[in-house]
Amino acid sequence: MKLTALSFENYKAFSKRESIEVRPLTILIGRNNAGKSAISRLPLLIARALSDRAESPFEFKFNGMDFGASFLDLIHNRVPHGSVGIGATFTDDDGKTTQLWGSVQYFNEYKLQLVSRFFLRKMNDSAITLSWIGREPLKEGELYCVEETEQKCRVSFQGFFPQFIQPIEENQALTLSLEKGLMDIRLNNTLLAKATKNMTYLGYFRQQPQRLYNFPSRILHNVGFNGVNAPELLGDDFLRNKGIVLEAVSEWISHYLGGWKLDIDEQGEMFSLIMRNPDNPSVAVNLVDVGTGIAQVLPIIVQRQFEAITGQTGNLEIVEQPELHLHPDAHGNLADLYVEAIKQSDARFIIETHSEIFLLRIRRWIAEKKLEPNQVIIYWINDDPNSGERIQTIHIQKDGEVDKWPKGIFSEDFEEVRAIRKAQKDFWQ
Structure with a gap:
């Protein structure tokens, strides 16, 4: 089973709900501080939330990772009583998908996280949705409703996943149904935790x-x-x-x-x-x-x-700026390493890069039929929150061309040459 999509809402730089595919080679580009790293690191946040070591729904400091000083740093605009929504899609070897979504509400006065909504659906199977219906998080923190049956129950979570579900009203049929549902949830938790285990993260400052x-x-x-x-x-x-x-x-x-x-x-x-x-x-x-x-x-x-x-x-390798401190001549050779890995194994990568040469090499290999277009996807992370489209998808076609190229990407060299030509013209006049 592999991680094949990510979704998020009210997370870091992103206010609206956004989704991206995770292909064998997923490339994130954009200007500084646009939100690329928030996306590239998201699988690590999800992996921790699914692990048996999770102590809260979303941990912001673990295994050397640092998502912020407090949970507020995960929330868009750091709203004290805001929530964060995060989801993922997993696909098994038969092409069957499992969708997961969870929203976590933060209560700033108590420094408390609470799963306000949990959704899990396996392809061709019924979904289970748990919604928090309490009013006071300290007294009613385990009070939920199963949306599919409209039944109230008590739920306790470990990390992102329910670990205990008990109906409030005595009902043998409902109890058996919830017990079966909980067993399915635990089985999926085990499978999804395995799918997110053994990720490798190489940040922009290596050891x-x-x-x-x-x-x-x-x-x-x-x-x-x-x-x-x-x-x-x-x-x-x-x-x-x-x-x-x-x-x-x-x-x-x-x-x-x-x-x-x-x-x-x-x-x-x-x-x-x-x-x-x-x-x-x-x-x-x-x-x-x-x-x-x-x-x-x-x-x-x-x-x-x-x-x-x-x-x-491994399951997934996340690399931020692989080209850091390298002469541009080596950028394409780095790209070759990832292309070879994809061709020889089921390796998967999320790469955040500022290198035009890295991208050109990927496009070249697609044009030369050494890489399939559907193995690669590029996302331009727009740093203008008022642009309407914060994340723009760029597909590489069979001939190596891109289907669209947002204005301003890698245009700096052209602008500099144009300025030089203008200065030369002014000089000779």
Whole structure:
């Protein structure tokens, strides 16, 4: 089962209800502070709400993630008694979908979150909708109505999902019906939690390198939050897998980022990541002392090469600005890594980027028939809240052209050249 769509309302920068598809390669573009990161990080918020570790419907600080100082930072315009609505669609291998939606009301005076509406529907099956009907959240926080039967009941939640449902009126038939419904909910909760497990998030500031690392005493399967485990994953590979992943990473860096090779300098129980001169292998520099670009891109390259070699693919990888601190010449080569992953596995990515070259490379591969148009979708996040359409969908056609291109996207170079030409004309006059 895979996450195939996201929806949200009154969430961060977005007041109205919005929806996006999640395809193998979902690309978010837009100006700074438009709301791209709020969308790209949303699957992590949902994953936490579905997990058995959730302590409240929406947690805003967990596993290194920080969605804000308080729940108010999730609410559009930080309305003290506002609510946030978040939903997702999941699709199994047979094409059957499961739709999930939940609204969480915030009571600022109590610093309390309460699920005000819960909706779950599996394709070709009946839906279940729970609506909070209480007035006082402290006294009636568990008072809900099952909309399909108009029956009142008491409901307790763990995270986003109901864990206990009991009818208020004694009714054996209703009790049995609710118990069956709860079993279905729990089964779906397990399936959806599994579908959102093992996500990888690489934010726009990846983990900074250190001079020394301990060889890991555990076997690693991904680079972790912001790439924190990337060096240890290479250390694990060096110790236990003959350095196959390390060699692949080194070859990529050498080919596209300046010729030097990545290597491990073993120092007893510890090791260093070093860049070695291929023409004079005795010349080596600690990764800490080389340019920021290589350190920032390293977790991306490690994860891509690890999955390509081992075949161990996560549910979803979220990457913000993969091109950060890299010369534009390497942007297209980064795009190639994601294209190859999609072609060779069922990998799925949400990429937030400011790189025109990254997009051009994707369009090129579609035009050259190396990628199918339906595997990619682009969303332009409009930073003008009064524009009417906050999220604009851009499809790449079979010939590599786009079906539409919102005004102003990547037009800066043209505007600069036009200004230069005008200045030159004025000079000669």
